[in-house]
Amino acid sequence: MIFRTVRFILSIFLFCFYPYTCNAFGEFSLKKEAELGKKFKKIIRSHLPLIQDPEINSYVRQMVFKLAKSAPYYPFKIEVDVVQNNAMNAFATLAGYMVVYSGMVEKVDSDSELAGVLAHELAHLTQRHVAKNIERSQLVSVGSILTLLAGILVGGNTQAGQALMIGSIAGAQSALLKYTRENEREADQIGLNYLVKAGYDPWGMVEVFKKIRKQRWLSGGTLPSYLSTHPAVEERIGYLEDRLKRLRVKSELKKSVELQLVQTLLRSKYNSPKVALHYFKGNSCYDLLGKGIVYARLNALEKAKKYFILLNDIPDCKKNAVFYREIGKFYYQYGELNKALLNLQKSFLLNSKDSLTLFYYARALAEEGLIKEAEKYFQECLVKMFYNANVHEIVGIFYGKHNKMFKAHLHLAYAYLLQHKIKKFKFHLKKVKLLAKTSSQKRELEKLQKEYKELTNNY
Structure with a gap:
């Protein structure tokens, strides 16, 4: 260390x-x-x-x-x-x-x-x-x-x-x-x-x-x-x-619905569950969303599902893609792929630029065996979340399962590089070097090596 x-x-x-x-x-x-x-x-x-x-x-x-x-x-x-x-x-x-x-x-x-x-x-x-x-x-x-x-x-x-x-x-x-x-x-x-x-x-x-x-x-x-x-x-x-x-400026400080949603996501995902639940005591869309996310973190499946179902039943809660995204993520994580795909598709239709929706949609498609469609969305995720080690790791595993070993080792190398696990990174880098045959693969190798040098100052 x-x-x-x-x-x-x-x-x-x-x-x-x-x-x-x-x-x-x-x-x-x-x-x-x-x-x-x-x-x-x-x-x-x-x-x-x-x-x-x-x-x-x-x-x-x-x-x-x-x-x-x-x-x-x-x-x-x-x-x-x-x-x-x-x-x-x-x-x-x-x-x-x-x-x-x-x-x-x-x-x-x-x-x-x-x-x-x-x-x-x-x-x-x-x-x-x-x-x-x-x-x-x-x-x-x-x-x-x-x-x-x-x-x-x-x-x-x-x-x-x-x-x-x-x-x-x-x-x-x-x-x-x-x-x-x-x-x-x-x-x-x-x-x-x-x-x-x-x-x-x-x-x-x-x-x-x-x-x-x-x-x-x-x-x-x-x-x-x-x-x-x-x-x-x-x-x-x-x-x-x-x-x-x-200047005689009067104060009219207000909190927008956008800020309320962002704060709900931050509090439910990044605070301790006990602290997070303190914020969500009502039955508004934000309270239901917050409680659903927190109970999912606690692996309290039935409680989480209860709040996500309530969330899905309120018309006003259906106007924002984030609500569908979080419901879709929940169902994906607990293996209900049909419900996951349904909600993630709704989220995607409302906001096709949301990288988390794309990520979980791609994972659900892969689980359903829709490989080409999954690969397409995984590639979009990589553009939007290049410095996310988890995305590279999931994509690497995806390619490994489908015997595309150059891409598998390439993305696992990125995953370990971004986690600063250099020994494991070098193992996959060696594999990438051995598998790089085409001109495009060699360019990917050069890009990976450049990232390594820039992130570690290893010249």
Whole structure:
């Protein structure tokens, strides 16, 4: 474990930062920012527990895109990932890439509060604060490396350790690329402008900062970087309140049905069952969905089925593809393929872009012996969820069962690479090399080897 964590540290700080920060007189150009941002993004996506539910990701990404339309020209594509972590936090990196924690999405009481955080981080990106600070500082901070090292080694391989690792990465990134007082004030003010132009309630930014501050008092934890740096938290909340009062902006914070659904998915899937059930005490579509998912996690089949049947009987609950998707997943996992296919087909008709629907639909088709159709949807899943080890593993097993051994070993190699099980990865890589005969297979081999080099810095 220690060797793997040390390697991970080196891959982030030496592989990412060294080529760009050690040139004492070099300019941190857009090209260099793009190269560094790409590497950092790939490391984040391959090492941290990303939320893979397209409904959650789509909600957050659409919000970011809406805010970005209110911003001036920015040379990079804006991208955002949601990391599975209960903390109320988010951070911007480089070249248009930001990360938001699932805890932030789960704990807000309105869309505008989440938009307030995302607008602040977007302002850090559009003003290129991180890039400018790299250019200004030139040197990698040894303290930040030690912070990350301590976090990972203490955390170990446990779920708590993963959470600590995530926090350490964000903390080390903050220590390495500290925002100045002017950076933070600028991100607040410009982010507030983005918020207003995009049609969100600007009081959302004030309210979410208050929530983060309260969360710190309750948990004894630290504030995220954009609240922990100068100016002080109270001062920052104060000047935002003063600005809105001068403009006579009234607060009308609301929670959309989209946010209610996303929070239902996060709470039912990623909290402990006991905590999750605390949220679902009524008989609304969201309560029934939440209870169905939680009881399925607990293997309480009859209880889960009861709530999914009730969900399927309420007309208002049938308007969203996600309800059919979750019902279909449940029936697939418990072997009722006809009901699984029926519900997954309904979900697919309502939203053909949902990668989880495609994934379980493909698996159900494969179980039914519809091999060509299953393969088609598996390939679509791989495009949408390339960095999902579970998808590669299931696809690899699928091809192995049908004696397509090159593809079987190829996807099992990806699965183990993404799980950082390098010994097993190399076993399947060796098989891929032996089986690669055609030009297309050799291109797939080259792509696999390139991913290995980039994810492990093994040049």
